[in-house]
Amino acid sequence: MNRAEALKLVEKQLTKKRYEHTVRVMETALNLAEHYQVDRQKVELAAIFHDYAKYRHPEEMKRWIIKEKLPHDLLEYHQELWHGPVGSIMIDREVGISDPEIQSAIYWHTTGKRNMTLMEKIIFIADYVEPGRDFAGVEEVRGLVFDNIDRACWLAARNTIQFLMGKEQPIYPDTFQLYNEKIGRNM
């Protein structure tokens, strides 16, 4: 599947704003793939489809989580976290993308996790730093992505944890594990 075909498929699934975000994630991720010498075709597809399930009805996502035996604890967390894991399965069933590296990058793009592959890190951090984002602290992370992607991912996790704690929202355990992993290595 080429870029134009992939973008056309995903455009139908998203709002105009979310589609434009997706194109910026793709451009950001491709720059990172080039820099870190990661398979550009896979990174491109993962970026294009990373938010594929974002606007599916929560009840539909819930059915996929149960039917596909995704971790049940997802249901105890905010439904905002479901579109990554569910999207990783949907692109196989609906679009025919069954590459495990692409699927895994989509699966983990919201929460992050410890021991991410370079491709997973690229999608996770491209989603966070794409030029349309204005999270508190995003400039610092943008300044780091090409020099130290591990620290960039760690900072993104730290900022998200701080943000969610400020709102007294639950935090998915894998986000904490990403945070703890870097602390242990003194980054």
Ligand code: GDP
């Ligand atoms: P988007 O789909 O492009 O808007 O971006 P994401 O997939 O990264 O994120 C959706 C939202 O999920 C983020 O804005 C986070 O604030 C939120 N979120 C809710 N719970 C968690 C959590 O436990 N960990 C993380 N990392 N994000 C969470």
Ligand code: FE
């Ligand atoms: Fe997302």
Ligand code: FE
């Ligand atoms: Fe994100």
Ligand code: FE
């Ligand atoms: Fe996104």
